[in-house]
Amino acid sequence: MTTMSARLSAMMFLQFFIWGGWFVTLGTFLSSNLGASGGQIGMAFSTQSWGAIIAPFVIGLIADRYFNAERILAVLHLIGAVLLFQLYRAADFSTFYPFVLAYMMIYMPTLALVNSVAFRQMRDPALEFSRIRVWGTIGWIVAGVVISFVFAWDSQQAISSGGLRNTFLMSAIASLALGLYSFTLPRTAPLPREPGSGGLKQMLGLDALGLLKDRSYLVFFIASILICIPLAFYYQNANPFLAEIGVTNPTAKMAIGQVSEVLFMLLLPLFIQRFGIKLALLVGMLAWALRYLLFAYGNNGDLAFMLFTGIALHGICYDFFFVSGQIYTDAKASERFRSSAQGLITLATYGVGMLIGFWVAGQVTDHYASADSHEWKSIWLFPAGFALAIFFCFSLAFNGRQTQAVQSNG
Structure with a gap:
């Protein structure tokens, strides 16, 4: 180094x-x-x-x-x-x-x-x-x-x-x-700006809105916002859930997810090259549903392996959908709008999508809360079912013609 x-x-x-x-x-x-x-x-x-x-x-x-x-x-x-x-x-x-x-x-x-x-x-x-x-x-x-x-x-x-x-x-x-x-x-000084560049529309990635005229990209864009609802449940509830059911050292054990993220990041380009971007996105969505089913039915006793498997799925959940989505966005956008397109999808997911997601997660968690505990099975089944519904809708609505575009640009 x-x-x-x-x-x-x-x-x-x-x-x-x-x-x-x-x-x-x-x-x-x-x-x-x-x-x-x-x-x-x-x-x-x-x-x-x-x-x-x-x-x-x-x-x-x-x-x-x-x-x-x-x-x-x-x-x-x-x-x-x-x-x-x-x-x-x-x-x-x-x-x-x-x-x-x-x-x-x-x-x-x-x-x-x-x-x-x-x-x-x-x-x-x-x-x-x-x-x-x-x-x-x-x-x-x-x-x-x-x-x-x-x-x-x-x-x-x-x-x-x-x-x-x-x-x-x-x-x-x-x-x-x-x-x-x-x-x-x-x-790292500011780079010289080209004439006519740097308007508010470009800064917010809004000049990439033309991508939404493409039906497949529009389906992907909507799915990206919706899948942030299950994502928010993990960020907001995973650590309190593990701590409440008595898992020792829950924060360190959740770091298994980041180790998984590194490993699957290395595997992702090979997967996309072999199977295409649509299957990568679908695998990512399905992993969210599987993760929450494991959380819903696992426990801190003889089924603890289900909890740790759910944590370890983080690499597939995150990399195969969100990183694949960034790759897909880069392939669909023209060179002029690639930075704006990445800004747009980031604004949609971490901005709008997560904002909705954290609100939904908070409402569902409160609904299944008691004086000193939570009905975690019901809490986790909500994002599991939600992710599964997105998976089926996406598989039907999203066509596969984008695979060649991604490979040719990759």
Whole structure:
């Protein structure tokens, strides 16, 4: 690994260590320590969606026009450290929510900024980027291991005594470190803009709306928004579910999903080349339904293997649908609109789709909640059935003519 690769890998490691350091256990913390309802927990998680919606404005209006990406990255993470410290101090949900909303509105743009800094230093991004980006996934995994095995903040005793509050302090320290470190990153000045480029429509990816005139892409686009509803159930409920049924070290064990994500990311190009993009998308959807069926009928006793299999399916769930979708979008869009098209699908999924998903997940969770527990089987059967319905509708409505396009562009 070159010195530059090592520097960029460290940036990616910290970027996702910060996020994984508090986001995975957020639902457990809010319900156990702040007495939040399912609806309130859904509100907290949906701040990610509001951040994803506002991110194009931050990047398009500021980073792409006036200031170096590494400097904006530094400032945002320094502000983020302050906000995370306020989350650490928050005594109730009404105090907590404004700070988590503010934090996600400044964190989500940094996801694009770290990519910008990395891409600008690469001669062959297609070859080099995955080797650097994988350190972000490793950072997320390490955060889970630290929470579970180093400090045991997610043990039953620690949860009841407020141990998960320390995850925000840990992430605040990491955010401070990345903020200071970002000032040392390679200079990444705004690129000269072509005449007539950079309008609001282009910044938000709206100039790629022409893709929706293609029936197959429209079906894919709608399915992408809808599949975010099952996705939201995992982000919001998986950690509280595992903790409530007595699984030890749940946060570290959920990191199995990120290990799976790395492995299936490597297998995905081979799968698409052999079987085509439609089958990849269908496998991803079916994996969501299977995962939640495993959660619904598994337990922390003799059927614990079902829970861990469901966690390990994360690589198929995420890579085979969302990453395949990015590949499909790149193939369908003309070269002029490829960046805008990626912005559009990101806005639709992490913005609109997840916003709906977290609301639905919150309502369903509240419906099946009792005074001190949840009817988890019914909660998990809802997204399982929903994902299965999307699977069947998509298989009938989406034609297979796009396979050749993807292969010819790949």
